[in-house]
Amino acid sequence: MKSQASTLLAEVRTFRQNHPDVRYVDLIALDIPGHFYGKRYPIEILEKVAAGSPLKLPQNAVLLGVQGGLFKIGDYCFHDGDPDANRRLVPGTLKPVSWESQPLGQMLITSDGTEAPIEFEPREVLAKVLERLHHKGIHPVVAFELEFYLFDKKLDNGLPQFARDPLSDDTDDQPNLHIERLSRFSEVLDDMAQTAKDQGIDITVITAELGPGQFEINFGHLDDGMRAADWAALFCRSTRGVALKHGYRASFMAKPYLQFPGSGMHVHVSLYDGAGNNMLAAHQQQPLRHAVAGCLELLPHCMPIFSPNHNAFRRLGGTVNAATRACWGFEDRDACVRIPDSDPRNLRIEHRLASADANPYLVLAAILVGLEHGLEAGREPIAPLNEDRSSGTDFPVEMLDAVRAMQHQPVVRDKLGAEFVDVYCENKRQDHLAFQQEIHAREYRWFL
Known part of the structure; x- marks a missing residue:
């Protein structure tokens, strides 16, 4: 001390x-x-x-x-x-x-x-998971990727407006992946990247995503899972601040436009032993398959973490690369759990289900618990999408169903902490019910 x-x-x-x-x-x-x-x-x-x-x-x-x-x-x-x-x-x-x-x-x-420590504090939940894994000789290496949208600073009757292209002063209302968008918005993007680096965050790749005004930032891989989650949390704070300084709003809202892709939080995780060997690559990648099976088994019971609000559920089954079932695949972005092509040293899973506005500490904790459970259970996963495009198991797509599925799952309660699970589920339930306590204008149009 x-x-x-x-x-x-x-x-x-x-x-x-x-x-x-x-x-x-x-x-x-x-x-x-x-x-x-x-x-x-x-x-x-x-x-x-x-x-x-x-x-x-x-x-x-x-x-x-x-x-x-x-x-x-x-x-x-x-x-x-x-x-x-x-x-x-x-x-x-x-x-x-x-x-x-x-x-x-x-x-x-x-x-x-x-x-x-507060048992239901998100950082404490992750700390307990990481400590347990370390005691078992399992050392995660983690990297986050975050998607977000830029909007005009001014709202239109509470609704977001497309970001204005600073070169042409036209709205950036066309979905595309063009590299030129990075140039057109380079001033604000460069400031976001530099500000993140000033916070100690290792920014790597910046991508113009498919949605209008949508971008993705990748962070470097870390052998400190807590620090990786810190980076994701701090990046969201600094990015929103920098955007306002430049006359924009930056939002990590999961699904701001129904007709365009939502924003996700993708998490890359590999597991190493004390000697630095990639545990997932051992024995002809059998541990990888077990870890995937554990992730998919617990995924339906962690949906309130991966989709933490009403809007986040709108993203599921969306226009691009958002799964509707718990599934996996090699080099397949339609899968919840994707296995990127890599050498044995860097073999990893990419967990793609969480929305960009999810809590990064809890998302990582839930992913690690799934991997841990899979390695312990030693089961084979369902067929990958590469072999069967219909492969997958259902998960809840509404908050109250998701809360019920999470609250009573024994493995989730044991590995994330029963006190946390009870508190978190009730928090999500109450938030959802509070959201329903307002009559939308559409209700009057339909039923008045």
Whole structure:
């Protein structure tokens, strides 16, 4: 603990030397729906926290709904006195914020690694999964890919408008994969990439996707799964900020247009043993097949994580590369679990089902649990799509059905934590019911 405090204190002091104009730092963490919450601290108080002063925030901040409200979940929120819970600073995450009008810093905080971690905090859920795998001699290497849309900054009666091409001042309303789109929007995309790098994120490939104003960013592979999820979370925050600075809105909404492709969160995962050998490639790739089988078996029971809101379910079975059933295949983008072509050293799965607005900590935790379960069970998967285009098993396509499928699955409860599963499912159920408490204009058109 003394060593960590010394490291944190050095990090804060170095930051103050390099950024003397920064007076405040946002201490932030991701809640269950995938939004950042936290507090803005004066830099001098942050130094005291780094030196060992307690850092406490309300425990129930993790339970906020999509709109920020609290739901009654068991004894939480309304019968527990809304207690504080200890947090800690995450080393290496104190970075400058360049998209705000005033100099500012930000730093991740978490309850994992404290004396009493919050069982349903997303980062703590992933931490437990990673720790269990490490004890078993399994070391994941992870890379995220995130798709998002650019919209015009101004909404039209609450509806998004196509982003304007800065060269022609015309709306970018044509779906295409043309490389020229990267040039036309290079100013904002370059700023997004550089800002992400300033946050310590390894940005690799940038792609113009099929939807109008849609792009994809790939991150480098990491042998630290937690850090990989941190990168995905922080990228979403910085990208939205940079877009606003340039007169756009960046959105990771799963399905903003019904007629165009949705935005996904693709996660590449390979598993290595303590000697650095790729476990999935051993014994003529038999462990790969077992891992795939485990992923597909648990996938229908993790749908509230992969599709965390009403809109995310709209993306499933969409226009391009969005599966309607739990399936897998080699070099097949129609599959939920794709096996990219690679040499044995880099053999991996690409999990393609999650929406871009899903919580990256929970998505990775659910994927790893599926792989772990598959390796333990040792079952053969169903036929890949390369052999049978109709291969696949059904998964829930509505939130309430998905919650029921998740809440009572014994493997999911055991490996993700029963307390987390109960809290998460009730949070999703209440969010879904709250969403239904508004009459849409279409209802009046149809039934008035």
